[in-house]
Amino acid sequence: MRWIEVNDYQEMSRQAASLFEQQLLRKPDSVLGLATGGTPLGFYEELVRKYKQGYFSFSEVKTFNLDEYVGLASNESTSYHNYMEENLFSQIDISPDNIHLPNGLAEDLLAECAHYEQLIQQYGGIDLQLLGIGVNGHIGFNEPGTSFHSATHIVTLAEETRIENSKYFHTKQEVPRYAITMGIETIMQAKQIVLLAFGEHKMASIKRIQQDGMSEDFPASCLKEHPNVTIIYGK
């Protein structure tokens, strides 16, 4: 595990974008695993800035997002589809066919999970996966107690997650109760992982990864077994 402590948010975003830049230069047709949330906003800005300056292209890139809420249409402002469109996809030269997020409106959600998992394998797996971290240690939407052997699945969101994420909705009642997320095993199969955490409120989670052993009660602790993880953090 590589630990990079940064002094400010900007530096975290730049360091993360630089790892993605190196990946795209090494392999222009990379399969990227992407994340949402407040933490990676600066990272996406930096990535778009470098793309616009001509450092790399997304024309051959494929993306798979970690998760999506169940029951939100992709054009709803709070959906992760919409977040990605606004913060990245609408600003780069990626082909819409190469963009993948779980469909939270699928009629058969179990079939959607199996299909998503199979699609990732079909593309040869994820080369570089971006992660944030929830205050309870969740990665993607894998809440405490999720099996380390889980594939893409439906989750019931923890109450603390719904409260934490309610800042993106008008009211807490609006926060969906369910989501589809890549599983812990799906994430662990990525060849390289970068986890971003910024702010005082995330430091307890970072310390737990650093100091505690692996436990399904703290999902991000699975990363301790991954051969190529970089954690970029600061407060």
Ligand code: GLP
């Ligand atoms: C959501 C996402 C996670 C993300 C987490 C932290 O629950 N599903 O992938 O890491 O929020 O979000 P933030 O960066 O806003 O703290």
